[in-house]
Amino acid sequence: MNVIKVKDYDEMSEKATEFMVDRINSLENPVLGLATGSTPEGLYQRIIEKHQQNEISFENVTTFNLDEYVGLEQNDPNSYYYFMNEKLFRHVDIAIDRVHIPNGAATDLKKECMEHERAIEQVGGIDVQVLGIGGNGHIGFNEPGTSFTSKTHIVDLDESTIQANARFFNSIEEVPTQAVSMGIETIMNSKEILLLVSGEAKADAMAKLLNGEVTEDFPASILKKHENVTVIVDEAALSGVEGK
Numbered sequence: 001m002n003v004i005k006v007k008d009y010d011e012m013s014e015k016a017t018e019f020m021v022d023r024i025n026s027l028e029n030p031v032l033g034l035a036t037g038s039t040p041e042g043l044y045q046r047i048i049e050k051h052q053q054n055e056i057s058f059e060n061v062t063t064f065n066l067d068e069y070v071g072l073e074q075n076d077p078n079s080y081y082y083f084m085n086e087k088l089f090r091h092v093d094i095a096i097d098r099v100h101i102p103n104g105a106a107t108d109l110k111k112e113c114m115e116h117e118r119a120i121e122q123v124g125g126i127d128v129q130v131l132g133i134g135g136n137g138h139i140g141f142n143e144p145g146t147s148f149t150s151k152t153h154i155v156d157l158d159e160s161t162i163q164a165n166a167r168f169f170n171s172i173e174e175v176p177t178q179a180v181s182m183g184i185e186t187i188m189n190s191k192e193i194l195l196l197v198s199g200e201a202k203a204d205a206m207a208k209l210l211n212g213e214v215t216e217d218f219p220a221s222i223l224k225k226h227e228n229v230t231v232i233v234d235e236a237a238l239s240g241v242e243g244k
């Protein structure tokens with residue numbers, strides 16, 4: 001893993017933007033894997049600005065999102081579909097049929113998972129996957145214990161994940177308990193991965209990622225086996241790492 005250390009959230013977002021603008025401009029038909037959560041918001045905001053300054057176009061870009069809550073309609077303000085639309089898609093020139101986010105309200109969720117996998121394969125795989133990390137090491141919504149050979153699947157969310165994400169909902173009871181998520185193998189099949197990590201709340205996870213072993217108990221640890229991973233991490237997230 002190529003680890004780039006930065007000062008804070010803003011610098012992480014700046015560096016991530018440079019990275020993504022470079023890939024969007026150099027690939028002929030970029031296929032991007034995108035993440036939700038607070039971490040990539042600064043990146044998406046800056047990407048919109050680059051688009052407004054005519055530095056990038058999404059005309060030839062195809063996107064696949066990592067995950068979606070089960071049971072939320074696309075127009076639910078807490079759905080990841082809504083998030084992506086608000087934070088990125090409606091501000092750029094992307095064709096809506098090139099946007100792929102699993103539908104968590106689908107009646108046949110297994111079919112929905114298979115469709116997501118099939119669509120990724122059909123375009124020749126993901127060129128660059130943007131990732132955040134959960135405090136428990138989850139990537140996408142792949143919680144500790146998820147098989148490293150998993151493909152897009154229906155997952156039960158950990159209690160800690162439900163609590164961490166409750167901040168977006170009116171009450172913890174409203175947080176869905178399940179999600180559809182790309183599997184670990186789906187993520188690992190991406191040609192390149194950009195992991196963004198910011199803030200003290202991620203310090204333990206970062207320490208485990210850098211110093212710990214590769215184990216299904218800590219899903220992000222598998223990234224050490226991928227040959228093209230860049231981690232952009234700020235000082236607060238590195239505060240638990242010895243000799244940082």
Ligand SMILES: N[C@@H]1[C@@H](O)[C@H](O)[C@@H](COP(=O)(O)O)O[C@@H]1O
Pocket residue numbers: 035036037038039040066067131132133134135139140141161165
């Ligand atoms: N499913 C998402 C992940 O894709 C995200 O990376 C992670 C961290 O979120 P945040 O960036 O808000 O800390 O948790 C969420 O539950």
